Amino acid sequence: MxxxxxxxxxxxxxxxxxxxxxxxxxxxxxxxxxxxxxxxxxxxxxxxxxxxxxxxxxxxxxxxxxxxxxxxxxxxxxxxxxxxxxxxxxxxxxxxxxxxxxxxxxxxxxxxxxxxxxxxxxxxGPLFHHLHLDSESAAKVDRIGKPEGYYFPPQLNNYMGDFPHTYFGFDPDTTKEAVKERLSQYEVTDNKITELSRAYRIELGTGWYTPPGVV
Structure with missing residues (x-):
């Protein structure tokens, strides 16, 4: 080149x-x-x-x-x-x-x-429950925050896969202690952290915008 x-x-x-x-x-x-x-x-x-x-x-x-x-x-x-x-x-x-x-x-x-x-x-199937660092946290490791935008085109999704839903955030009554307890089990077993969250059904022809730092 x-x-x-x-x-x-x-x-x-x-x-x-x-x-x-x-x-x-x-x-x-x-x-x-x-x-x-x-x-x-x-x-x-x-x-x-x-x-x-x-x-x-x-x-x-x-x-x-x-x-x-x-x-x-x-x-x-x-x-x-x-x-x-x-x-x-x-x-x-x-x-x-x-x-x-x-x-x-x-x-x-x-x-x-x-x-x-x-x-x-x-x-x-759905991706695992995760987040991307917000801009302030990412800057500490010389990176920038990573926002994500999703769109689900009908033309490319004739098959919806298993469980066509996405989990966002945590239920309002979830405590930090409950989240920490689930995270502490990450390398031990299935910590079932999505039990603390809510699943939103994917609707073809629509999408989501997820700012950095949002679970």
Missing amino acids: TTPLIKETFEKAEGVFQLMPVFVPRLFGEAGRRLRLHPDDYYAMGMNRGSLKERWFSSVINCNNGPHTEPDEGLSYVLPLDRNEDEKFTLRDAIAELGAVAIGDEFLEKYGTWPMYSKFFDYK
Whole structure:
């Protein structure tokens, strides 16, 4: 990959990069098999990596995915105009080279790079109860808060999976002591922490916005 190739691709394509597909395996959960992959390809990265459950878009970050994570796992690659995959380059390198020309002054000054990416989530069941650090907490480890927006398109969800619900927060009468007690059992047994929460049914054609710091 060379700097001239990045600039040439950007200019000739009038600022529109063609990104190659990025699939990410996960050890937890079961695949919903709605990513339209060949049935034999869900374990393409090996049984020790888990099945492919996510497809990432416009990503400039590495996937934090355990000890067997590949060095470029999660990164989006740009396909040159001649479609020669041997000369592909990462979107992260392209943003680093082009700077504000590609993402604008505001994003570059505030984040230093492209600050977001999108995913297709393809899990058979609901994700585990979790949260992402708010901005103040994330700053302590040199990160930024991670808000999440979800949309459930009818066109891609002909199959709703098992238990099509998402848990949010805790019941109003839940105490901090009750939450701490469940968390203390995390490495011992199923702590059944969702018994303290509420499940909301997924409605196709709608979505949710979850600010950082929200369980």
